[in-house]
Amino acid sequence: MGIALIVHGGAGAIEEHQVVPHRDGARRAAQIGWEVLTKGGNALDAVQAAVIAMEDDPAFDAGVGSFLDRDGKVSLDASLMDGRTLDAGAVAGVQRVKNPIALARRVLESEHTFLIARGAEEFAAEKGIALIENAALRTPEQIAIWEQCRANPPGRDGARYVPLQGFGTVGCVAVDRAGNIAAGTSTGGMKFKRVGRVGDSPLIGAGVYADNARGGASSTGWGEAITRVVLAKYAVDALVDDRDPRDIARAAIEHLARRVGGTGGIIIADARGRIGFAFNTPRMARAFIVEGMAEIVAEC
Numbered sequence: 188m189g190i191a192l193i194v195h196g197g198a199g200a201i202e203e204h205q206v207v208p209h210r211d212g213a214r215r216a217a218q219i220g221w222e223v224l225t226k227g228g229n230a231l232d233a234v235q236a237a238v239i240a241m242e243d244d245p246a247f248d249a250g251v252g253s254f255l256d257r258d259g260k261v262s263l264d265a266s267l268m269d270g271r272t273l274d275a276g277a278v279a280g281v282q283r284v285k286n287p288i289a290l291a292r293r294v295l296e297s298e299h300t301f302l303i304a305r306g307a308e309e310f311a312a313e314k315g316i317a318l319i320e321n322a323a324l325r326t327p328e329q330i331a332i333w334e335q336c337r338a339n340p341p342g343r344d345g346a347r348y349v350p351l352q353g354f355g356t357v358g359c360v361a362v363d364r365a366g367n368i369a370a371g372t373s374t375g376g377m378k379f380k381r382v383g384r385v386g387d388s389p390l391i392g393a394g395v396y397a398d399n400a401r402g403g404a405s406s407t408g409w410g411e412a413i414t415r416v417v418l419a420k421y422a423v424d425a426l427v428d429d430r431d432p433r434d435i436a437r438a439a440i441e442h443l444a445r446r447v448g449g450t451g452g453i454i455i456a457d458a459r460g461r462i463g464f465a466f467n468t469p470r471m472a473r474a475f476i477v478e479g480m481a482e483i484v485a486e487c
């Protein structure tokens with residue numbers, strides 16, 4: 188048993204010029220989370236710290252720099268799960284919070300598991316989390332992408348639904364010294380999404396899952412497909428009989444593709460501190476380190 192941490196920065200058609208920012212951003216986030224673990228911190232704090240680093244990095248579709256919805260606003264979803272207690276916290280459709288994962292943490296610590304939109308923001312204010320203007324989450328790059336989408340709306344190709352391209356959702360799974368496992372996911376959702384649309388990321392079981400008895404997982408990709416196969420729970424449930432998380436990650440993504448034609452990626456850590464990941468998109472930004480490794484491996 189050892190400490191371990193893996194992050195993803197989204198799966199999709201990450202363009203050439205975005206590869207380095209995604210890879211380096213994932214590495215920085217993993218470093219921040221890893222420091223929490225190596226100093227004896229718990230898995231939940233490590234996940235939260237790593238996800239906040241990526242929410243604050245405009246390279247990713249989470250926090251500042253997220254894709255804009257059709258109405259030109261950013262709305263954010265996030266989830267966090269504690270594998271020790273199975274406590275979970277999630278928020279969706281949040282427009283005035285800089286770090287939705289920190290708000291998901293407060294929900295996890297409350298009597299609720301899921302708060303949305305205005306109610307989630309009211310709860311944030313009650314908990315002393317500053318409410319910001321939505322404009323503070325919008326970057327010039329994302330406003331330009333939104334204007335292109337408005338001029339040429341993506342979405343349908345005849346009768347077939349084409350998932351809106353997008354990538355940059357972030358997630359993290361960590362195992363701490365005490366063997367506790369936590370997982371978290373945060374996103375601005377799909378590019379140019381319908382107002383009110385929520386994907387898999389804040390759904391416990393689909394976008395995130397953690398159970399100390401088995402492991403933890405965070406998903407990314409086409410949210411509607413991931414939701415229908417409850418991907419994160421599907422993967423964690425398969426972590427039995429000492430099976431290798433690398434095989435489980437591959438099997439989960441194969442299941443996503445075969446059963447619902449889905450595209451995306453997943454990161455996993457098991458109770459022994461082993462990690463795995465898989466994706467069926469052109470790229471997925473990720474970074475990981477487990478006890479005994481000299482340094483973080485970051486790839487995209």
Ligand code: ASP
Nearest residue numbers: 356376377386407408410
């Ligand atoms: N899964 C996210 C969603 O559907 C998007 C992503 O992972 O890129 O909202």
